[in-house]
Amino acid sequence: MVHPKRPQELFQLFAATTSLPGVGAKLAAILEKRVGSYVIDVLRHLPIAIIDRSQKPPLDAVIDGAIATFDIIVVKHDKPPRGVRRPWRVFCQNDTGSIELVFFHARDDYIQRLLPVGERRIISGRTEIFNNRVQMAHPDYVVKPDEMASMPEIEPVYPLTAGLTPKVLRRAITAALATIPTLPEWIPPSIMATNNWPDFASAMRTVHAPQNEADLLPNNPARARLAFDELLANQIALNMVRQQAADTVPGRIFAGTGTLTRALMDNLPFALTKAQTNAIAEIKSDQESGKRMLRMLQGDVGSGKTLVALAAMLHVVESGAQAALLVPTEVLARQHYQSLNKMLAPIGKSASLLLGQGRTGSGRKDTLSGLADGTIDIVVGTHALLSENVAFADLGLAVVDEQHRFGVRQRLILGQKGNGVDVLVMTATPIPRSLAMTAYGDLEQSRLNEKPAGRLAIDTRVMPNDRLDQVIDGIRRALDAGKRAYWICPLVEESDKLDIAAAEDRFASLVRALPAHKVALAHGKMKAPERDEAMQAFRDGSAQLLVATTVVEVGVDVPEASIMIIEHAERFGLAQLHQLRGRVGRGADKSSCILVYAPPISDTSKTRLTVMRDTEDGFVIAEEDLKLRGPGEFLGQRQSGVPEFILADLGAHADLLSLARTEARRMATDGTALTYSDMLLSLFERDSAVRYLAAG
Ligand code: ADP
Numbered sequence: 281m282v283h284p285k286r287p288q289e290l291f292q293l294f295a296a297t298t299s300l301p302g303v304g305a306k307l308a309a310i311l312e313k314r315v316g317s318y319v320i321d322v323l324r325h326l327p328i329a330i331i332d333r334s335q336k337p338p339l340d341a342v343i344d345g346a347i348a349t350f351d352i353i354v355v356k357h358d359k360p361p362r363g364v365r366r367p368w369r370v371f372c373q374n375d376t377g378s379i380e381l382v383f384f385h386a387r388d389d390y391i392q393r394l395l396p397v398g399e400r401r402i403i404s405g406r407t408e409i410f411n412n413r414v415q416m417a418h419p420d421y422v423v424k425p426d427e428m429a430s431m432p433e434i435e436p437v438y439p440l441t442a443g444l445t446p447k448v449l450r451r452a453i454t455a456a457l458a459t460i461p462t463l464p465e466w467i468p469p470s471i472m473a474t475n476n477w478p479d480f481a482s483a484m485r486t487v488h489a490p491q492n493e494a495d496l497l498p499n500n501p502a503r504a505r506l507a508f509d510e511l512l513a514n515q516i517a518l519n520m521v522r523q524q525a526a527d528t529v530p531g532r533i534f535a536g537t538g539t540l541t542r543a544l545m546d547n548l549p550f551a552l553t554k555a556q557t558n559a560i561a562e563i564k565s566d567q568e569s570g571k572r573m574l575r576m577l578q579g580d581v582g583s584g585k586t587l588v589a590l591a592a593m594l595h596v597v598e599s600g601a602q603a604a605l606l607v608p609t610e611v612l613a614r615q616h617y618q619s620l621n622k623m624l625a626p627i628g629k630s631a632s633l634l635l636g637q638g639r640t641g642s643g644r645k646d647t648l649s650g651l652a653d654g655t656i657d658i659v660v661g662t663h664a665l666l667s668e669n670v671a672f673a674d675l676g677l678a679v680v681d682e683q684h685r686f687g688v689r690q691r692l693i694l695g696q697k698g699n700g701v702d703v704l705v706m707t708a709t710p711i712p713r714s715l716a717m718t719a720y721g722d723l724e725q726s727r728l729n730e731k732p733a734g735r736l737a738i739d740t741r742v743m744p745n746d747r748l749d750q751v752i753d754g755i756r757r758a759l760d761a762g763k764r765a766y767w768i769c770p771l772v773e774e775s776d777k778l779d780i781a782a783a784e785d786r787f788a789s790l791v792r793a794l795p796a797h798k799v800a801l802a803h804g805k806m807k808a809p810e811r812d813e814a815m816q817a818f819r820d821g822s823a824q825l826l827v828a829t830t831v832v833e834v835g836v837d838v839p840e841a842s843i844m845i846i847e848h849a850e851r852f853g854l855a856q857l858h859q860l861r862g863r864v865g866r867g868a869d870k871s872s873c874i875l876v877y878a879p880p881i882s883d884t885s886k887t888r889l890t891v892m893r894d895t896e897d898g899f900v901i902a903e904e905d906l907k908l909r910g911p912g913e914f915l916g917q918r919q920s921g922v923p924e925f926i927l928a929d930l931g932a933h934a935d936l937l938s939l940a941r942t943e944a945r946r947m948a949t950d951g952t953a954l955t956y957s958d959m960l961l962s963l964f965e966r967d968s969a970v971r972y973l974a975a976g
Pocket residue numbers: 550551552553556579580581582583584585586587708732733
């Protein structure tokens with residue numbers, strides 16, 4: 281991992297966890313799995329709950345399952361005879377009643393010493409009521425009355441892992457807290473005061489000593505301060521990336537003449553959506569400015585990104601330069617090549633195609649020379665475009681489709697194949713604004729949040745699974761009327777045998793229920809040829825119903841399919857439901873989607889289904905997804921390359937992110953960034969934007 285220059289004061293925090301008293305190599309290895317390898321990682325491992333030991337109920341009024349603390353006298357030990365496998369019991373009592381302490385696999389003298397008969401002890405742990413008797417198995421604490429102080433009344437609960445006990449982790453955290461140096465304050469006093477934030481060291485101590493449930497919430501001042509630190513560091517890092525790009529590559533002015541773009545628009549069989557018009561204008565203004573364009577175009581599948589990209593490409597061609605469209609797969613490259621040429625033909629232009637070596641035979645040589653001498657002005661290609669032997673006469677614009685499938689480096693390589701090349705990246709995974717700001721803060725954003733006119737809305741309904749018969753009757757009628765439908769079964773884990781079995785069962789029952797129609801089955805565990813055959817049958821209409829696990833997410837395009845049933849919809853994330861539903865509503869028919877759930881479902885699942893019913897807007901859905909799941913679980917995350925935060929919660933800290941953004945800009949201009957950036961980046965940005973920086 282690449283670290284920025286680390287200020288001296290921080291050395292302690294970046295020491296290996298083994299530098300902490302009580303942490304040896306073995307524990308360090310366990311910590312590394314769940315927590316991290318450095319002292320700072322231990323500090324950033326925050327509690328997720330609390331145990332409250334302040335309840336000291338009378339023994340005759342104990343609530344089953346509650347954590348409680350008792351002041352008791354030890355009455356008697358019931359020690360299991362040697363070789364007999366039963367627990368060791370210790371009977372205790374006080375004025376309010378009696379309690380049995382239960383120890384499994386007890387070591388003889390240890391229990392004896394811990395709880396001597398006739399003595400008074402304070403015990404704390406989870407109580408149970410068993411046959412009307414109060415019990416406590418393995419108390420968390422057994423202390424002498426004069427040692428009460430050693431037992432915390434409120435105890436933080438941390439995420440753990442095998443081999444990591446609360447006690448051991450607690451000791452490591454306490455030791456880590458003691459290493460925090462005095463650091464200069466990087467947050468301006470006004471912000472500190474307005475928000476009532478503590479300094480960094482106090483904040484760290486506070487978050488590890490929550491006093492009540494409210495202290496665990498994201499708006500707790502100590503938590504908020506640390507979240508802000510992390511977001512601020514992220515924004516500073518992104519500013520640096522942006523700065524670097526701007527410094528090293530001055531932009532060019534592509535003035536354009538308007539001839540080609542106007543001809544394109546005049547020949548369109550439809551009117552642009554307002555979102556397309558805006559995006560085209562934003563891009564054009566970047567192109568005409570002396571600044572280098574680094575812009576992201578977001579929009580659901582079908583929102584019309586290709587046309588926007590084409591307008592941008594024609595603008596640079598009008599300006600005498602070349603444009604390239606980089607796509608992740610050959611299939612997509614061919615698809616784009618065809619659709620671009622369909623739009624280009626009426627205006628007397630054409631695009632070329634460049635695939636990997638040996639894929640286009642002799643045509644490849646011509647394409648390469650055409651790019652080098654400038655006779656080709658628009659090219660569509662795969663990674664092949666990035667190879668060393670591809671040279672352009674004058675590349676002015678690089679468009680990158682499905683950009684999350686390329687690294688930052690690849691994006692930059694294409695940008696380096698010309699002089700001050702403008703870069704437009706496109707993505708069909710709508711990313712919530714807050715995430716886009718953190719992950720792609722170096723990119724300006726354009727959004728196509730509107731569907732082309734004439735697209736019919738998808739009628740979405742939510743139903744409990746006890747109405748499945750009704751759903752099947754409906755499907756039968758629809759298939760009788762010549763429609764085609766998807767039936768989606770969940771497959772959460774690629775290898776989940778139960779889910780596969782459920783899909784196969786459903787397939788069998790639908791085959792029985794729909795004898796007049798052909799039903800096909802496709803799931804991830806089938807052999808590829810069989811699965812392809814099923815998909816092909818559905819595509820050409822010889823099968824009318826396709827029962828599938830989420831394999832249909834990846835690239836089935838059957839415009840004739842107008843119905844989608846999603847079974848166990850409560851098990852899918854919002855982004856996934858949105859992707860799935862996007863498979864219908866592509867043809868001329870009015871489409872519908874039925875989300876079938878198995879009650880009872882959680883409030884979160886209920887909200888998710890309601891969101892799906894109420895909107896088709898991918899951006900709205902992405903925002904809701906972020907709110908409901910939290911950024912760590914955001915489904916599109918891995919796909920979209922959004923960094924994970926440890927202390928910040930983008931769902932809850934959206935306002936802090938805007939503040940961090942403003943603050944990072946200010947710090948960049950007034951020079952404070954120079955003073956503090958090393959510190960902030962080392963402390964908070966080791967995993968996301970720094971990696972990003974290093975890659976650039
Ligand atoms: P995306 O790349 O965003 O998935 P496309 O650019 O492939 O979407 O567009 C999907 C389809 O919609 C194409 O057939 C395209 O010609 C058509 N289309 C694009 N813009 C409009 C519009 N404004 N009105 C009607 N149809 C449009």
